[in-house]
Amino acid sequence: MTVNAAPLPAQAPPLPGPEEFAALSPHRREEVVRTTPGSSGWAETVRITLMLGRPRTCVPGMLTFALGWTVAGGGVTGLFFAGLAVSLVYGLLANTYNAYTDLAEDSRNLPGRVWQVLRIGHRRLLWISHAMSAVLIGVSLFYSAAYVVPMTLALVGAHQYSFLPGRLKARPVTGLFAFSLAVFGPYLLGYFAAPAGVRRLTTDAWAILAFLIIWFVAKGMVKNIPDYEGDREAGLRTSATVFPDRLSAARAATVVTLIGYLSLTGFVLAGSLPLRTLAALPWAVAAFRQCLAMARAVENPAANAVLKADMLLSTAFLASVLVLRTPGWATALSVVIGAVILFGSDLLALDSRRKGDGAAAPRTT
Numbered sequence: 001m002t003v004n005a006a007p008l009p010a011q012a013p014p015l016p017g018p019e020e021f022a023a024l025s026p027h028r029r030e031e032v033v034r035t036t037p038g039s040s041g042w043a044e045t046v047r048i049t050l051m052l053g054r055p056r057t058c059v060p061g062m063l064t065f066a067l068g069w070t071v072a073g074g075g076v077t078g079l080f081f082a083g084l085a086v087s088l089v090y091g092l093l094a095n096t097y098n099a100y101t102d103l104a105e106d107s108r109n110l111p112g113r114v115w116q117v118l119r120i121g122h123r124r125l126l127w128i129s130h131a132m133s134a135v136l137i138g139v140s141l142f143y144s145a146a147y148v149v150p151m152t153l154a155l156v157g158a159h160q161y162s163f164l165p166g167r168l169k170a171r172p173v174t175g176l177f178a179f180s181l182a183v184f185g186p187y188l189l190g191y192f193a194a195p196a197g198v199r200r201l202t203t204d205a206w207a208i209l210a211f212l213i214i215w216f217v218a219k220g221m222v223k224n225i226p227d228y229e230g231d232r233e234a235g236l237r238t239s240a241t242v243f244p245d246r247l248s249a250a251r252a253a254t255v256v257t258l259i260g261y262l263s264l265t266g267f268v269l270a271g272s273l274p275l276r277t278l279a280a281l282p283w284a285v286a287a288f289r290q291c292l293a294m295a296r297a298v299e300n301p302a303a304n305a306v307l308k309a310d311m312l313l314s315t316a317f318l319a320s321v322l323v324l325r326t327p328g329w330a331t332a333l334s335v336v337i338g339a340v341i342l343f344g345s346d347l348l349a350l351d352s353r354r355k356g357d358g359a360a361a362p363r364t365t
Helices: 018-022 026-035 042-053 055-071 078-101 103-109 111-120 122-140 148-162 172-179 181-193 203-233 246-269 275-280 283-296 300-325 329-347
Strands: none
Touching: 018 111, 026 103, 026 111, 042 055, 042 078, 042 111, 042 122, 055 078, 055 181, 055 203, 055 300, 055 329, 078 103, 078 111, 078 122, 078 148, 078 181, 078 329, 103 111, 103 203, 111 122, 122 148, 148 172, 148 181, 172 181, 172 203, 181 203, 203 246, 203 283, 203 300, 246 275, 246 283, 275 300, 283 300, 300 329
């Protein structure tokens, strides 16, 4: 008697390797990611989530949370450390949401990043991001029931920066102000978290908010330059692609960057920041040199390397303003923790804008 064996379950085809994936056309890369389920295990999923979340870019948000907290009179407490963690996760989920929505652009600018999305799974990445949002809503209850409101508004802003119907990043001017939410959002969260009962911004608190927005709008203009060609090919209107060529966009970003850094002087003269914060101004010289380096970066990997250094510079400037504005244990600890995260993530390669992640083709000038 012959017994027919049960058919073996069909196995999913193996995922393409990084070289094979990079050889695909941008459209095909996007198609593969959208139609292929992820296959990474839990440990690999955590690592890829961190890579797509880019912890090094979340440190400025941690520092502005500390700035808002100390401006409101908060000290070193358990809720202060919880807030630093909240601001870190907030930055991570904003980046993972962006990695989920930007397959068309990233398939042209950062195929290495899109390959990481392929490994983790496109849909799984979305649900991980939603889970992080839910955790932040839950943690906000430890501050107060009313604190859920600013937390929810901050999360809506992070979501609508990348997603429809807002898709704020696709609006050249509005997108820059939405991008600055990465620093002014945590600043407001820090301010409203401490001390208990603070619900109204003082004149000085408003001035610091304005300074953060002006300064980080300039950061957004610099950030858009490395992706000029890919964004334009994908039809995305940004502060860079509205210019006729990449060099023109770089020159405009240089002017706005100098305005952003030097605006610190105006806020000091207005009495909103102490005179000693002017000691942070030498960073403006380094920022100007970074803008010149960005204008000269002809290839994508070189431009991404400049952008990586620019984030380090931006973090150092913000840390200087924080320490000079409100010296104390809270500011010192936030700077130390931020440095550990920034340099630790670099040491562990927890980033998706590394040298090998960008498009290999030379860029046009």
